[in-house]
Amino acid sequence: MSKYPEIAKQGLWNNNPGLVQLLGLCPLLAVTATLTNALGLGLATLLVLVGSNILVSLVRDFVPKEIRIPVFVMIIATLVTCVQLLINAYAYGLYLSLGIFLPLIVTNCVIIGRAEAFASRNSLAHSAFDGLMMGIGFTLVLVVLGGMREIIGQGTLFAGADLLLGEWAASLTIHVWQVDNAFLLAILPPGAFIAMGLLIALKNVIDQKIEQAAPKPEASTVTRARITKVS
């Protein structure tokens, strides 16, 4: 019996860290003004999440229960520092535009949440896969949100992609439409909250539709012929 499809479903949809668990809202809302930033932060979080799940799963039998949280935090902080230094070295522009939110990945509740709830109780392979799926789920939400806000706010997609991917990516920028006036609200934090609310509403609508479409399992009613008194 493979647990993998179930883990994937949980991470990507049913228990999506962004849309359902509502964890890590601070980076989710703060850096999704453009698709590039969203993708950058999503990938960084994904890396940390996979790494921390693997490490936590490896040490889960050696860490005393009482001090597990500090140990997890140390592991996560180490990984975040690694990722931060990597981005600083290879994508300096992105490093600047993500700013404080890059080191703040360490406080992202998704990561400690998965470490505590999943990786500390499951095998290495399962934990790694869970980290990957949760990370992808989180990144997808970030990307959708970033895309929405960038299109509405500036009328572009992938503006500044060269910060993330190098010089050649400058041509990736798509001008969806030409706006004379940026729709500032979409880029400012309130726009993020509103867009996030709409996304969650959309997910709930889809869930409802799926539930309605699915044939209801027949309620198995057991009718007892007679009731014997048990004394």
Place this chain on the structure above:
Amino acid sequence: MAFKIASSPHVSTSLHTNKVMLRVALCLIPGIAAQLYFFGAGTFIQIILALVTAYIAEASILKLRNKPVADTLKDNSALVTALLLAIAIPPLAPWWIVVIGTLFAIVIVKNLYGGLGNNIFNPAMAGYVLLLVSFPVQMTDWVTPHSVAQHSVGLRYALQGIFTPEFINLGHNISFDGKTMATPLDTLKTDLSMGLTTTESLLKPIFANMAGVGWFGVNLAYLIGGLIMLKLKVIRWHISFAILGALFICSSFGFMLNPDTHISPIMHLFSGGTMLAAFFIATDPVTAATSAKGRLIFGAMIGVLIYIIRTFGGYPDAVAFAVLLANMCAPFIDHYVRPRAYGHRSGN
């Protein structure tokens, strides 16, 4: 003879939501007329645009929410929201400004929170703040009042200005440049930040009387409309007078301390959107506090906030922000200021 058996209250009137809203709309007429007189026909087109957008948006969202469309449209609340928003934005703002604002007000602020009666924020003011935050340039370009400008804005002129923004941007019409300028409050604030004193700034032609040309008349007209509403018992006095009182007291203190860097109380009361806010916006029964004492606190809070934001804030006028901030506190105020129930001791 049939006896109607019902629980209290036993005295009822036929003053339903639709009538109250209609009276509010009618009492806006003096103010709108004054605005049309001083600032040209732009406002008229904005009102039409807002009304059309509001009714279409309301009808579609009600349909989506499976609510009775025709009945709800008849309650006239969309009418008032559209009117308030349309008169709050600059008369010559491009057409999409008012359309976006109205859509946001009706769809998100009102209906996504559960429709009339469940909205936390005043829809018109939330729409206005959305516009002010998103499009600061368009939203602070107010029409020059007609006695300062050389020509007044006619209907045809306003149509051109609203529907073809290039008309202004490309400078096809040079004289259009003289048509828009900052509002008096905005001008004064800029001057103060540039080191001029209030007295020096007030020498400019836009301040021909104490509150700025045109604005004094417009505010006076809204005051008259508001007093009519009081007389008709559409609103009660608490909120309006608390706002005006608090604003007057705060601004008097400031003005007495340092008249060179503070705006005079008269200008505070009769410029910008003070009267409109005090009588028409803050008194929205859905988003205001409900008890008499609560309303006094609610109003005073708005008054103080208007003064603080106008004096220390970065935006030219503060009415919308003050109302929204107070809206947030209204449930809190209601929670702590409960009228004493008969037979109970106060404070319990």
